[in-house]
Amino acid sequence: MKTISKRILFFAILIGFWSLGSALNWWSEVLFPSPINVFQALFTGVKDMTLIYDLIASFRRLAIGLSIALILGTAIGVIIAKSKTADDTIGAMLLALQSVPSIVWLPLAIMWFGLNEKAVIFIVILGGTFVMALNIRTGIKNVQPLFIRAARTMGSNGLDLFRRVIFPASVPHIVTGSRLAWAFSWRALMAGELLSTGPGLGYTLRYASDFGDMSLVIGVMIIIGVIGSIVDQLIFQRIEKNVAKRWGLV
């Protein structure tokens, strides 16, 4: 059987089991609503546009935060790849920071920026920057010395060498860094919204939960999961595969 049909079958069975359990009252409808109710909550949310506005709001923050994270991460990554002193100091600190979930910064961020969008965007930036920086560093450090030697015999050096050889040679790591930065930022965004203000998917999730609307809670969770896997599999993994092939890594 093909992967895609296996997947469809699996989800069909899962939803079937879920419907069955709800119909036979294996669990309380209040705590774990049936698929029909979840679907209805999603449908209403889309029809009255609230979920659409949430999506737009969340994506706007993600776009701002992630762009800044990618640019900042690239800059830091280049610096720590090129300077040993920077690597020994900033590089070591990045490793430590990387192991702290960025949501941990939220209390501080709320004090600094207030309970608003800026605090959430700050968390998103922190989520993506470090992993991007570390991947850029790895990419630049792992450029084949042969490429650099060959380029130098062709009169390339300094900035030209960086722009035309080192940077393009690091593209596979840049793509991986971006994919991980996206994943971390996306999680940070949801956590940040959940704990601060709206509009946004995370905020609606908490709002629904406060009002006991479990159908909407599960609906929003499904949206978050679906978006996460679509971006990861349909966009990043595809780019990663193409790049790996072109760059002769497979």
Next chain:
Amino acid sequence: MFLTIDKLNKQFYTPEKQLSTVLKDISFSADEGEFISILGPSGCGKSTLLSIIAGLTPSTSGTVEVQGNRIIHPGKDRGMVFQEPALFPWLTVIENVIFPIKKEHSKKTANELANNYLKMVQLSKYAHHYPHEISGGMQQRVAIARALVMNPSLLLMDEPFGALDEQTRSRLHVQLEHIWRDTKKTIIFITHSITESIKLSDRVIVMGTQPGVILTDIKIDIPRPREKHKEQMIKLESQIMVHLKSEIDKVISEET
């Protein structure tokens, strides 16, 4: 003299922090248009020597001069072909060949030049392929075109056909000989194959190992094309073998 190498020495620190002499008092010179092979067992410092001529590695002492200019840095007057093609995988074949001349020529001229050299190595049809889409022998021909497109006066080749199968290698020998005849480049060609060196070059410089020194410098006077003079080639081969034998024994005794 076109190329003069004078009392070149190169020392490296081993991982155990001991100084090891890789090249010792290497001196030789080359006329313009000469095809010189440097032959020696592996590890004798051939790549190091070529790298110093290219300006990629500094010497410990001694000098390299090309047309009277002291070599310190790499430059486009010296094209280099490595054992591995070293093509940039993110560029197409023609973009790779354009790489060294991109800055000094208009897009159109650069394209024309690159196409000319791709024609010379008979790869025009593959201009828009990516390196991973063509065979190892073709990749090495692209690398040769990429070195020639800068119009260097000196072409440095470090065992360029070492990783290829016998048949491909023979075909590339013929092509290289034609290119050399047509472009009149001075070529320094590194190899550890006696046959290859006799087949291609005007002169064979035989190196010994530990430290790397020049054992002898043999002029090859066999008329070209040399396939027609098999006996003379075989005679020379055994003559060079005598020089190399003791060196190879030295390497073997060291390894066992």
